[in-house]
Amino acid sequence: MTQIRHISTSTIRLTNHNDQLNHRIESIKLTPWDLRYLEIDYVQKGILFNKPAEEEHSNGLVQHLKASLSLALNVFYPLAGRLAVTENEDKTTTCISIDCNGAGSHFVHAAGDGVKVAEVLNPIYIPDHVVCNLFPLNAVRCYEGVSKPLLAVQVTELVDGIFIGCSINHVAADGTSFWHFLNTWSEIARTGTDSDIISQPRPVFGRHEFYDGLIDLPIRLPFPCNEIMSKQHMAAPPSDSSQRAVFHFSKEKVAELKAKANAEMGTNNISSLQSLMAHIWRATTRGRRFHPNQEVSYLIAAGLRQRLKQMLPKEYFGNAVLGVTVRSTAGELMQHGLGWAASQINKAIASLTAEQVSKYLENWVKAPTFPSVLWDPKSVVVLTGSSPRFNVYGNDFGWGRPVAVRSRASNNMNGKFTVFPGAEEGSIDFEACLLPETLQAMLDDAEFMESVIT
Incomplete structure (x- = not known):
């Protein structure tokens, strides 16, 4: 070892x-x-x-x-x-x-x-x-x-x-x-x-x-x-059967997925990240071989600094994130294609208003909750956190740029995807935590891997 x-x-x-x-x-x-x-x-x-x-x-x-x-x-x-x-x-x-x-x-x-x-x-x-x-x-x-x-x-x-x-x-x-x-x-x-x-x-x-x-x-x-x-009911770390992997998407592949998603829906509103998340959502659902009637939810960590009535400055030090859940059935997700999935993500994030955020705060103060995990894996199939906009590769301590970013498996569970900027400009990496059979199914999925750089 x-x-x-x-x-x-x-x-x-x-x-x-x-x-x-x-x-x-x-x-x-x-x-x-x-x-x-x-x-x-x-x-x-x-x-x-x-x-x-x-x-x-x-x-x-x-x-x-x-x-x-x-x-x-x-x-x-x-x-x-x-x-x-x-x-x-x-x-x-x-x-x-x-x-x-x-x-x-x-x-x-x-x-x-x-x-x-x-x-x-x-x-x-x-x-x-x-x-x-x-x-x-x-x-x-x-x-x-x-x-x-x-x-x-x-x-x-x-x-x-x-x-x-x-x-x-x-x-x-x-x-x-x-x-x-x-x-x-x-x-x-x-x-x-x-x-x-x-x-x-x-x-x-x-x-x-x-x-x-x-x-x-x-x-x-x-x-x-x-x-x-004194609570001891915290969630366990990922089980020994979970594995983590990195899927790398080049600038060109990101642009292709974005163009495809927008073309399918006749719009220009779908972002690169939303297109990538839709691509991953669909591939994960295929890899898990769900029944068509199975609900497949996607929980996305949305930044709130610009969503409060009194907007927070970018330099605000603390937490300002809230999860947005996108829901579908496995059958719908497979039937409608990439553009539809990306548009559902786009609509859900856009619908998060300052009023909703304020209401969440008011309700939390009345009845505080402290989840020991970031989401319920029984009701949410995929979760994405972090951002490709973070300045990861600008962290030069005096001997050159980093060659990679990695996180520890803490707070990860089956279905967690952490997004980072890739090492090459415009590229994006997704760090995945999944069961081995799901990872293997995704690696064998030609539609998914066509966009992944290995």
């Missing part, structure tokens, strides 16, 4: 000379978008690099990454904090916030003895026996951020490369915020500039100005905190 050997673990704290530290928010009041993630795992994504020049590949590189991370935490200081729990006197209500106390983030230096870049870059199947060990804080639930760091980084030296794996508490950040942080850290590391003069936009941590008049902050959960903190 491949060994990932931990060399050291350090606590990285903010530097003290940054004037902005005098103006930081001491406590961040969390919204329903944040709090509902308390029971799931951390967000775990990482990027793979070829080996730096020999003179750079040393303990000096690790020390440089530590120092630049400390500077990045000056900007993203809540990630150096912890979750804070406050109960009223009779312990009937609970408030949970981020205490920006500067307790620090964790930095793990590791070595992958015998692991090469090519092994992680397997053209189809992801070697989880390797990849899952390239991340810190594995199997840690977000509510544990009361005592565990909200951010942990693992830098693993491979035979011919480096993997930087980040684990961020999902209560603190969604995918947009995750990559905003990583883009900032990589710029500081690459340029050697201080955190005061980076080109990346400053994150916005405040909540009240955006939710004022909609919901009251802080939210008072109508039960004691131990009802969340």
Whole structure:
């Protein structure tokens, strides 16, 4: 079995000379978008690099990454904090916030003895026996951020490369915020500039100005905190029978699918991503050989920064995502073709109005729910999260662009697809978690694989 050997673990704290530290928010009041993630795992994504020049590949590189991370935490200081729990006197209500106390983030230096870049870059199947060990804080639930760091980084030296794996508490950040942080850290590391003069936009941590008049902050959960903190009914990680794979779609293939979907429906409104999701939805349904009357739902994580009545800035740091469900039967999906499936996705996302989002927030405050999984696999066939618009391949730490992005299998279940930009401009990758028989059926599916680059 491949060994990932931990060399050291350090606590990285903010530097003290940054004037902005005098103006930081001491406590961040969390919204329903944040709090509902308390029971799931951390967000775990990482990027793979070829080996730096020999003179750079040393303990000096690790020390440089530590120092630049400390500077990045000056900007993203809540990630150096912890979750804070406050109960009223009779312990009937609970408030949970981020205490920006500067307790620090964790930095793990590791070595992958015998692991090469090519092994992680397997053209189809992801070697989880390797990849899952390239991340810190594995199997840690977000509510544990009361005592565990909200951010942990693992830098693993491979035979011919480096993997930087980040684990961020999902209560603190969604995918947009995750990559905003990583883009900032990589710029500081690459340029050697201080955190005061980076080109990346400053994150916005405040909540009240955006939710004022909609919901009251802080939210008072109508039960004691131990009802969340002591639960042991969390979902298990993907079973041993699940496998993960990456499907790569070139810029040209993406354009072909988009053109086909729009032509079939006589429109120009269907996006590239919606066309790809329809292609995957149909292929997954074929691969599972459902009865024509079987409902096949698709849950899509939709960004909300531009969908609230008071729109959130792109730099808003926190969570702003809501699932949109598209429903069909297997028979309908197969009968109507790619364009119809893509148009159903398009209509569902377009129908998510600011009024609906506001209503969700109001209802959640009245009756909070904390799912231990992101969706119900009995009623949802496919789920897609993340975005091809994230700046993944711009994360140059000083030794070149990444060659790949990978996530850990946390929060994945049969039917989960994570979308990333591809390494080539305009290309898109889908990281799939499926049963082996479904994956094999998709690999044998000529209609699906015609668009996949292997």
